[in-house]
Amino acid sequence: MGYTSENLAEIAIDTPQTLAEPSVRIKNLDLNFGSVKVLQNLNLDVGKGEFLVLLGSSGCGKSTLLNCIAGLLDVSGGQIFINGKNVTWSEPSERGIGMVFQSYALYPQMTVEGNLSFGLKNARIPKEEIAKRVARAAEILQIEPLLKRKPSALSGGQRQRVAIGRALVRDVDVFLFDEPLSNLDAKLRADLRVEIKRLHNQLDNTMIYVTHDQVEAMTLADRIAIMKGGKIQQLAAPGEIYNRPVNKYVAGFIGSPSMNFLQGNIQTGDTDVFLSGDVSIPLAGYAFDGLGRSPGKAWLGIRPEHILTGAEAEAAPFNTQAVIEIVEPMGSDTLVWTQLAGERIRIRMDGQSDVREGDTITIGFHAERVSLFDEATENRI
Amino acid sequence: MAIAEIQGQSTEDVRPPVRLFRNLNAKIASIPMIMTAVFVFIGCTVWTIVHSFTKSRLLPKLDFVGLDQYERLWGTRRWLVSIENLAIYGICSLVLSLVIGFTLAALLDRKIRFENTFRTILLYPFALSFIVTGLVWQWILNPDFGIQSVVRGWGWESFTFDPLYNPDIVIFGILIAGIWQGSGFIMVVMLAGLRGIDEEIWKAARVDGIPTWKTYIFVVIPMMRPVFVTALVLITSGIVKVYDLVVAQTSGGPGIASEVPAKYVYDKMFQAQNLGQGFAASTMMLLSVVIILIPWAYLEFGGKKRG
Ligand SMILES: Nc1ncnc2c1ncn2[C@@H]1O[C@H](COP(=O)(O)OP(=O)(O)O)[C@@H](O)[C@H]1O
Ligand SMILES: [Mg+2]
Numbered sequence: 001m002g003y004t005s006e007n008l009a010e011i012a013i014d015t016p017q018t019l020a021e022p023s024v025r026i027k028n029l030d031l032n033f034g035s036v037k038v039l040q041n042l043n044l045d046v047g048k049g050e051f052l053v054l055l056g057s058s059g060c061g062k063s064t065l066l067n068c069i070a071g072l073l074d075v076s077g078g079q080i081f082i083n084g085k086n087v088t089w090s091e092p093s094e095r096g097i098g099m100v101f102q103s104y105a106l107y108p109q110m111t112v113e114g115n116l117s118f119g120l121k122n123a124r125i126p127k128e129e130i131a132k133r134v135a136r137a138a139e140i141l142q143i144e145p146l147l148k149r150k151p152s153a154l155s156g157g158q159r160q161r162v163a164i165g166r167a168l169v170r171d172v173d174v175f176l177f178d179e180p181l182s183n184l185d186a187k188l189r190a191d192l193r194v195e196i197k198r199l200h201n202q203l204d205n206t207m208i209y210v211t212h213d214q215v216e217a218m219t220l221a222d223r224i225a226i227m228k229g230g231k232i233q234q235l236a237a238p239g240e241i242y243n244r245p246v247n248k249y250v251a252g253f254i255g256s257p258s259m260n261f262l263q264g265n266i267q268t269g270d271t272d273v274f275l276s277g278d279v280s281i282p283l284a285g286y287a288f289d290g291l292g293r294s295p296g297k298a299w300l301g302i303r304p305e306h307i308l309t310g311a312e313a314e315a316a317p318f319n320t321q322a323v324i325e326i327v328e329p330m331g332s333d334t335l336v337w338t339q340l341a342g343e344r345i346r347i348r349m350d351g352q353s354d355v356r357e358g359d360t361i362t363i364g365f366h367a368e369r370v371s372l373f374d375e376a377t378e379n380r381i
Numbered sequence: 382m383a384i385a386e387i388q389g390q391s392t393e394d395v396r397p398p399v400r401l402f403r404n405l406n407a408k409i410a411s412i413p414m415i416m417t418a419v420f421v422f423i424g425c426t427v428w429t430i431v432h433s434f435t436k437s438r439l440l441p442k443l444d445f446v447g448l449d450q451y452e453r454l455w456g457t458r459r460w461l462v463s464i465e466n467l468a469i470y471g472i473c474s475l476v477l478s479l480v481i482g483f484t485l486a487a488l489l490d491r492k493i494r495f496e497n498t499f500r501t502i503l504l505y506p507f508a509l510s511f512i513v514t515g516l517v518w519q520w521i522l523n524p525d526f527g528i529q530s531v532v533r534g535w536g537w538e539s540f541t542f543d544p545l546y547n548p549d550i551v552i553f554g555i556l557i558a559g560i561w562q563g564s565g566f567i568m569v570v571m572l573a574g575l576r577g578i579d580e581e582i583w584k585a586a587r588v589d590g591i592p593t594w595k596t597y598i599f600v601v602i603p604m605m606r607p608v609f610v611t612a613l614v615l616i617t618s619g620i621v622k623v624y625d626l627v628v629a630q631t632s633g634g635p636g637i638a639s640e641v642p643a644k645y646v647y648d649k650m651f652q653a654q655n656l657g658q659g660f661a662a663s664t665m666m667l668l669s670v671v672i673i674l675i676p677w678a679y680l681e682f683g684g685k686k687r688g
Contacts (some may be wrong), residue, residue, distance in 0.1 A: 067584070070584075070588060071587075072584050072587060072588075091587070091590070092584075092587045092588045092590075093587065093588060093589065093590025094590075097588065098588065099584070099585070099588045101581040101584065101585060102581070103579050103581045104581075105579060105581035105582050105584065105585040106585075107582070107585075107586075107599075107600045108603075108604055109600070109603035109604065110599075118589060118591065118599070119588075119589030119590055119591065122589065122590060122591050122592075122595065123590055163585075166585070166589070170589075
């Protein structure tokens with residue numbers, strides 16, 4: 001029973017988190033740019049206090065969806081509810097959201113304090129209240145020493161903290177992040193990622209976070225929505241997405257290095273096997289129950305880290321000999337390229353293994369680690 | 382002290398390159414331009430200033446008469462009118478060009494349809510020379526053929542609109558032509574500046590609930606400071622060039638009502654055969670430019686070192 005994008009809406013509503021009134025509810029959302037349909041009939045519920053990550057490659061419509069929630073784009077159809085209120089046609093400032101952008105989007109001529117308080121002053125919030133909120137945000141984000149500085153005198157990481165602060169002082173329930181860490185270097189990105197997670201634990205706000213970086217998605221999310229071509233492919237917890245990808249796209253997108261795929265046929269009978277070239281892989285113990293219904297052409301997917309070597313491989317139900325073509329040592333582990341059934345595949349080995357190019361090793365795996373995808377629909381079998 | 386230590390250390394290891402020889406090729410290549418600047422600009426300027434203290438008439442002669450030429454200059458009504466006209470034209474043209482140019486650019490930037498068409502139409506006047514612009518507007522403002530006769534033709538017999546023939550407002554007739562010609566270009570410069578503003582700044586302001594006009598005034602315009610400086614330089618050069626427009630539209634008339642300093646200089650030097658007077662007038666023009674430029678340069682460049 002695979003969940004495809006068609007019956008996702010029901011599944012989303014079924015999860016216990018969203019049975020309570022959702023914080024953000026998107027119903028049958030359409031969005032067109034002229035004749036280009038970017039989002040079509042999209043449904044999504046985000047629970048109160050949930051950290052939802054929208055993950056997908058560039059151009060799949062993540063920012064467009066986030067901008068619709070924020071009210072920065074006029075939707076072409078459908079409805080958006082925030083905290084039970086229909087905000088489909090409300091101004092962004094009236095929706096109870098705060099937003100953080102990839103380019104920080106700070107007001108460059110104002111000090112940090114000015115950046116934090118500009119919106120509040122404009123909303124005629126009393127001075128003492130503004131001062132209180134700015135002080136609180138500055139304390140949470142540890143930017144108190146920077147308050148009198150201009151953004152140009154800050155580092156990228158500090159600027160993004162200020163941008164988060166600007167969302168924080170709005171005192172809202174829903175935070176929207178559009179690739180907030182993409183402009184930072186790797187080290188800062190890791191630091192600020194932890195910071196955002198800490199912030200979420202501390203504040204308990206609903207957060208919707210757009211990224212194309214699967215590490216960010218896996219580490220931050222309560223649930224991940226994987227998008228492709230304006231559709232949500234799978235909406236589930238990170239572990240679920242990793243272990244039970246609903247289709248070949250999701251399987252290949254999540255995991256680094258990505259999953260290996262072999263093209264072949266499923267043969268059912270006394271023993272179920274997957275045939276690819278001259279390789280026959282027994283499927284006894286396959287983790288999903290669709291085998292009986294779909295004999296025929298299929299893809300077999302196996303993650304690099306699930307391919308065993310050495311004694312473990314000898315003991316596995318499927319094993320074979322393979323010649324190592326390329327070795328990529330990465331410190332903590334070593335990536336090895338070889339061939340299986342005519343396909344180039346990757347194997348993740350221990351970083352201490354002393355394999356060399358040209359060696360012949362035994363590789364193997366268990367059927368419960370394997371995912372099979374229908375060749376025509378690419379959905380999981 | 383710390384600096385001395387560091388320098389002392391580094392000389393032991395590697396000798397820092399001599400500053401004069403850094404980017405040597407570029408420096409050699411720029412020598413002709415530097416020479417031109419020194420000899421042509423500075424040399425000619427000094428020569429002009431020196432001769433403004435002489436009683437040169439048809440030919441320059443080093444026959445010094447002290448401040449006589451200046452006394453005569455400031456006693457001439459035509460010069461005083463010229464200065465007044467330039468001041469009115471300059472201030473109005475500066476303010477109106479900036480306001481109109483920015484407003485048009487902001488309107489175009491709101492992603493309207495047919496943007497390219499509008500931009501071309503508005504930019505077109507800039508492709509014309511001042512002489513053509515002057516003549517076109519001379520016709521439009523001519524009471525017998527232009528706006529006045531058209532409106533009278535509709536039946537409003539008492540309507541009068543003849544700025545080029547009314548000494549009190551003739552400078553505004555010239556101003557209209559100048560603005561018409563220059564605003565399109567300023568608009569394009571401003572539009573380029575507006576397009577350089579990150580889209581996400583606008584989004585952030587909307588999420589903050591800042592109205593569009595406030596976003597322009599408090600966020601966007603301050604970000605566009607370099608663009609405004611460029612526009613300012615362009616407009617100022619247009620103000621100095623107003624000579625052609627005056628010649629084409631009114632030749633300084635009616636009477637001397639639309640004279641400008643550049644025309645005074647030209648007439649004195651090449652028609653009245655009074656070089657000394659022309660040099661004195663041009664030295665005064667240079668002086669006023671310097672008086673405007675120095676505080677600006679101080680703010681622009683002196684400020685940077687401090688800040
Ligand atoms: N203003 C726009 N006009 C036309 N097409 C747009 C506009 N903004 C985005 N698109 C298109 O919509 C699609 C989704 O864009 P976006 O949501 O920005 O993707 P991403 O997932 O990378 O954030 C892209 O194919 C993009 O070309
Ligand atoms: Mg995006």
